[in-house]
Amino acid sequence: MDKVIASAALAVADIGDGASLAVGGFGLCGVPETLIRALYDAGPAGLRLASNNCGVDGRGLGVLLEAGRVARVTASYVGENKEFARQYLAGELEVELIPQGTLAERLRAGGAGIPAFYTPAGVGTQIADGGLPWRHAADGTVAAASPARETRVIDGREYVLENAITCDFALVHAARGDRHGNLVFHRSAANFNPLAAMAGRVTVAEVEELVEPGDLDPDQIHLPGVFVQRVVALSPAEAADKPIEKRTVSA
Template sequence: MGLDKTVDSVAEAVADIPQGASLAVGGFGLCGIPSALIAALLEQGEKQVSRSSPTKKESDDWGLGLLLRAGRIARMTSSYVGENKEFARQYLSGELEVELVPQGTLAERLRAGGAGIPAFYTPAGAGTQIGDGGLPWRYAPDGQVAVASPPKETRTFEGREYLLEEGIRTDYGLVRATIGDRHGNLVFRSSARNFNPLAAMAGRVTVAEVEHLVEPGELDPDEVHLPGVFVQRVVRVFPDDPAAERRIERRCVRSEQEGGA
């Protein structure tokens, strides 16, 4: 692979993602999600994937909610399943397998996987069903638990119990950055930095959609949030592309009568 990692279109960027691939997808709610890559994956056909991400709070009609509604997600590893009604319906009916993980633990599992760390100990979840096992991962159609979480290995350090958590490596990582260069160095804007770097690290092949593409050397090394070693493909998205729209998950404003602007 040459140093220039750019591809011509989002369709080309995700064209080789196969049936059953695992994905680490950046973003938090609707903030910083790779919406153009998700839309392109939806258009690829009836490929079903599994997905690891710190959140699942997208709306039913945007982001991964589109893949979910189309029945294209088989399994989720998440820390918050939010208010997506279709997500709840699929989970409770046994159509979707869900592993719930404490958010900090999931973030560290993604980072550890990307850093080549197979497992680590954490006190989060010790003494709960997270450690003891028995959490419903998948329900049967009759409402019984079909697949439950296994117990985790524990160890005591300085009198405190810790759980052994495994790092996460996925087949692909999908992220969105404000600026990227042709070598894959990325800069994220404000809170869009959230889990994008972790998802990028976890993917064996990471694809980044960027709003502004610059030439190598234009980015000050001190400004780079994620080095290009973690990124294999870069594709530019344009503001006038409906799939690249940055949506607001929940607009909270006051009316003029209530003293708003």
């Protein structure tokens, strides 16, 4: 039952080339920075990522992207990463952009064992009709595009079928966690982290504060330990490493 791993390096050591990963975080909030850096040091390439966004230049998943380790990204927002845009337009990176709520539900459905679901989001657009550029060729033409999705009318309204997402691994960041893998997330970090954790066949959680089983109030647990296989306790310095994506000041 004790799922604590001695180091982040050991926790990601079996993630190999071509692995698929669901990664928590929103912008730079709740991003598993220590696990991402350990994965960078380990060196796997051809990674296929499912995450709300792909970090920014030099932080978060942007570290793996800049190193040329990412082959495909499924995301809902990528506007803060110039290197991401360059690789996508140059044909070096395959990208599936989907509505944010659809991404969230696809991850949750994967963890819940639901193979697919119908949603009205995307009906009447290229999400349903197909043709969204997934990959460009070197000359700027579209080398691969999204296929048309199955649609269905239910109670007079049209819906599009979306498949669930499951990944080989998931990397998440939690404020607190116990040795059994029960996790508590802090405020905005609770958006995609629990969903990403559910979608991973092997989920690795870095926690700012590691506590003993029974110390967490059961009513306060956001994600039960059944979804988590490995827990890494962060050092105080690692836990405090929380960059600000956009700093706003007033006169």
